[in-house]
Amino acid sequence: MSALFKSLSVFLASSVGKKILVALTGAALVVFVLGHLIGNLLIFAGADAINEYGHFLQTAGHGALVWVARIGLLTCVLIHIVLTIKLTKENRAAREDRYGYSHTIQATKSSRFMIFSGLIVLAFIVYHLLHFTLHIGNNYSTLTTSIHGETVHDVYRMVIQGFSWWPASAFYIFAILMLCSHLSHGVSSMFQTLGLATPRTWPLLQKISIIYAAIIFIGNSSIPLAVLLGFVK
Amino acid sequence: MSHSLNLQLKVWRQSSTNAKGHFQDIVAKDIPETASFLEMLDIVNQRIITEGSDPIAFDHDCREGICGACSMVINGKPHGPEKATTACQLHMRKFKDGDTIWIEPFRAKAFPVIKDLAVDxxxxxxxxxxxxxxxxxxxxxxxxxxxxxxxxxxxxxxxxxxxxxxxxxxxxxxxxxxxxxxxxxxxxxxxxxxxxxxxxxxxxxxxxxxxxxxxxxxxxxxxxxxxxxxxxxxxxxxxxxxxxxxxxxxxxxxxxxxxxxxxx
Structure with a gap:
C-alpha cells in the first residue's frame, strides 16, 4: 500500500503527471461543454422542449443525478485550475530572464494565452452560475410554467430575460470566444499529453480541435444573438 | 570575389553567472559572406583582443553540426534563422549588409550563464x-x-x-x-x-x-x-x-x- 501511495505521489509531483491530470479533467469538461450546448439548443425547439429538458435534469434520479454531475464537474474544474496555475508558475520560474529579441516560430496565439483565456472562462463560470443557477440579483427562480399539468421552472423565459440585457449577452459572447480559443489548443493538446497522438492521427486531431471549438462558439453565441435580434421571444 | 558585410551586432555580455548582463553594441565590418557565424565571431573577437578588451565567450567544438556545443540564440531563434542548421553551420551569406543581429545565450534557469554566450x-x-x-x-x-x-x-x-x-x-x-x-x-x-x-x-x-x-x-x-x-x-x-x-x-x-x- 505504501509503495502504491509513493508511486502515485511521485506521479502527481512530476511535470508529466500533473499535465496528464490537466488533460483528463480537461477531457471531462470538453465533453460537458458539448452536452451543455446540445441541451441549450433546445431553446430553438420551443419553450416546452427546453422546459421539459430542464425539468428532466432537475429530477433525474430523484434529483440526485444533478448533484452527482455538479460535484463531479466542480472537482474537475478545481483540479484543472489548481494544477494549471501551479504549472504556469513553474514555467515562469524556469525562465526568469527574458530574451532581448523575442521571437515565436510556430506556437499559435491561442496556445500562448491559455492561462488568460482559462481565467476569463473561470470568471464567466462564476457569473454564469450566479446568473442562471443561483439566481442572485434577479427573480428568475419565481418564473414558472406548466407542462403536462405539472408546475416547473420556466427556463425559456429566464433565458430570454437574461439575454435581453445586452451587456450580459456581450459578456457571454466574449467569454465563449475565450472558451473557443482555449479549446482550439486544448482539445488536440489533450491527446498529445495523454500520449494518444501519433504522426498519423495528429493532423486530424488538430482539425477536430479547431472544428470543435468553432461548433462550441457558433452554437453558444447563437442563443444570446437570437434573443437580442428577436428570433426567440 | 566574394562580398563582405557590415553588420551591427547586439551581443549579450555577462562577466559571470551572478553578474548582471547587458547587450553590447559591436560594429562588425568587412565580414566575408563565406564565413560561418562562428567564424564571424572569431573575426570580431580577434579585433577585440587586438584592442586589448575582453573577447566574447561562446561554446564551440566540432564546427560541423554534430557535437551540440553551439549555444547561442540569434535574432530570437536558437542557432539562428536557418531551418535544421546549427549556429556553426550557419553562413553569413544568409544575412544582408547592414543587418542588425541580436546574439544572446540560451536562456533557462536550468542553464545558468557561465560567461557571455556560454551556458552550463x-x-x-x-x-x-x-x-x-x-x-x-x-x-x-x-x-x-x-x-x-x-x-x-x-x-x-x-x-x-x-x-x-x-x-x-x-x-x-x-x-x-x-x-x-x-x-x-x-x-x-x-x-x-x-x-x-x-x-x-x-x-x-x-x-x-x-x-x-x-x-x-x-x-x-x-x-x-x-x-x-x-x-x-x-x-x-x-x-x-x-x-x-x-x-x-x-x-x-x-x-x-x-x-x-x-x-x-
Missing part, C-alpha cells in the same frame, strides 16, 4: 545519468541478428538518436522545458530491444531529474521541434507521456515486490 548545460548530463543508457555485458561482440528488430523500428530509433543534446529545444520553448531532449534520449532506447529491461525506471528517473533541474513544463506549442537543428519530432514527447503513465502504473501496481534478496 550539465543538467542534461545529470538527466542522462538518470537513465539515458543501457546496462549490457561488455566484452566480445555478440552474434549478428541476435536481437531481431524491423528496419522501420531501427530507423525510427535512429531518428531520436539524431539528438545532439545542444539544448535548442529548451532555449526556444516558451517555458524552457526540456521535454524534447529527454523524450528523444529516453525514446531512442525505449524503442529498441536493448532498452526494454530498464524502460520503466529510465522514464521515471529521467523525468524526475528533469523536474529537479528546474526546467519548465511542456505546453504542446512545438517551438522545440521547429528550432531543433536535427528536426527531432514531438512524437517522441507523445511517447514519453505515454511511457511515463505506463511506468507509473508498473511501479505502483505490477512491479515485482522487492523481498530484499536471499530468497524465501
Amino acid at each position: 548545460r550539465s543538467a542534461f548530463d545529470r538527466i542522462m545519468q538518470a537513465g539515458g543508457f543501457i546496462s549490457v555485458r561488455t566484452g566480445s561482440v555478440q552474434d549478428a541478428n541476435n536481437l531481431p528488430i524491423s528496419k522501420e523500428a531501427a530507423d525510427s530509433a535512429m531518428d531520436a538518436a539524431e539528438c545532439i543534446g545542444c539544448g535548442a529545444c529548451v532555449a526556444s520553448c516558451k517555458n524552457a522545458s526540456a521535454m524534447l531532449f529527454v523524450s528523444a534520449k529516453a525514446g531512442q532506447l525505449n524503442s529498441l530491444p536493448q532498452g526494454q529491461p530498464e524502460k520503466h525506471r529510465r522514464v521515471l528517473g529521467m523525468v524526475k531529474t528533469m523536474d529537479e533541474a528546474g526546467f519548465g513544463n511542456c505546453t504542446n506549442q512545438f517551438e522545440c521541434e521547429a528550432a531543433c537543428p536535427k528536426e527531432i519530432s514531438v512524437r517522441w514527447i507523445t511517447k514519453l507521456n505515454r511511457d511515463y503513465a505506463l511506468a507509473t502504473l508498473h511501479d505502483a501496481v505490477t512491479a515485482p515486490l522487492s523481498t530484499g534478496g536471499g530468497g524465501d
Whole structure:
C-alpha cells in the first residue's frame, strides 16, 4: 500500500503527471461543454422542449443525478485550475530572464494565452452560475410554467430575460470566444499529453480541435444573438 | 570575389553567472559572406583582443553540426534563422549588409550563464545519468541478428538518436522545458530491444531529474521541434507521456515486490 501511495505521489509531483491530470479533467469538461450546448439548443425547439429538458435534469434520479454531475464537474474544474496555475508558475520560474529579441516560430496565439483565456472562462463560470443557477440579483427562480399539468421552472423565459440585457449577452459572447480559443489548443493538446497522438492521427486531431471549438462558439453565441435580434421571444 | 558585410551586432555580455548582463553594441565590418557565424565571431573577437578588451565567450567544438556545443540564440531563434542548421553551420551569406543581429545565450534557469554566450548545460548530463543508457555485458561482440528488430523500428530509433543534446529545444520553448531532449534520449532506447529491461525506471528517473533541474513544463506549442537543428519530432514527447503513465502504473501496481534478496 505504501509503495502504491509513493508511486502515485511521485506521479502527481512530476511535470508529466500533473499535465496528464490537466488533460483528463480537461477531457471531462470538453465533453460537458458539448452536452451543455446540445441541451441549450433546445431553446430553438420551443419553450416546452427546453422546459421539459430542464425539468428532466432537475429530477433525474430523484434529483440526485444533478448533484452527482455538479460535484463531479466542480472537482474537475478545481483540479484543472489548481494544477494549471501551479504549472504556469513553474514555467515562469524556469525562465526568469527574458530574451532581448523575442521571437515565436510556430506556437499559435491561442496556445500562448491559455492561462488568460482559462481565467476569463473561470470568471464567466462564476457569473454564469450566479446568473442562471443561483439566481442572485434577479427573480428568475419565481418564473414558472406548466407542462403536462405539472408546475416547473420556466427556463425559456429566464433565458430570454437574461439575454435581453445586452451587456450580459456581450459578456457571454466574449467569454465563449475565450472558451473557443482555449479549446482550439486544448482539445488536440489533450491527446498529445495523454500520449494518444501519433504522426498519423495528429493532423486530424488538430482539425477536430479547431472544428470543435468553432461548433462550441457558433452554437453558444447563437442563443444570446437570437434573443437580442428577436428570433426567440 | 566574394562580398563582405557590415553588420551591427547586439551581443549579450555577462562577466559571470551572478553578474548582471547587458547587450553590447559591436560594429562588425568587412565580414566575408563565406564565413560561418562562428567564424564571424572569431573575426570580431580577434579585433577585440587586438584592442586589448575582453573577447566574447561562446561554446564551440566540432564546427560541423554534430557535437551540440553551439549555444547561442540569434535574432530570437536558437542557432539562428536557418531551418535544421546549427549556429556553426550557419553562413553569413544568409544575412544582408547592414543587418542588425541580436546574439544572446540560451536562456533557462536550468542553464545558468557561465560567461557571455556560454551556458552550463550539465543538467542534461545529470538527466542522462538518470537513465539515458543501457546496462549490457561488455566484452566480445555478440552474434549478428541476435536481437531481431524491423528496419522501420531501427530507423525510427535512429531518428531520436539524431539528438545532439545542444539544448535548442529548451532555449526556444516558451517555458524552457526540456521535454524534447529527454523524450528523444529516453525514446531512442525505449524503442529498441536493448532498452526494454530498464524502460520503466529510465522514464521515471529521467523525468524526475528533469523536474529537479528546474526546467519548465511542456505546453504542446512545438517551438522545440521547429528550432531543433536535427528536426527531432514531438512524437517522441507523445511517447514519453505515454511511457511515463505506463511506468507509473508498473511501479505502483505490477512491479515485482522487492523481498530484499536471499530468497524465501
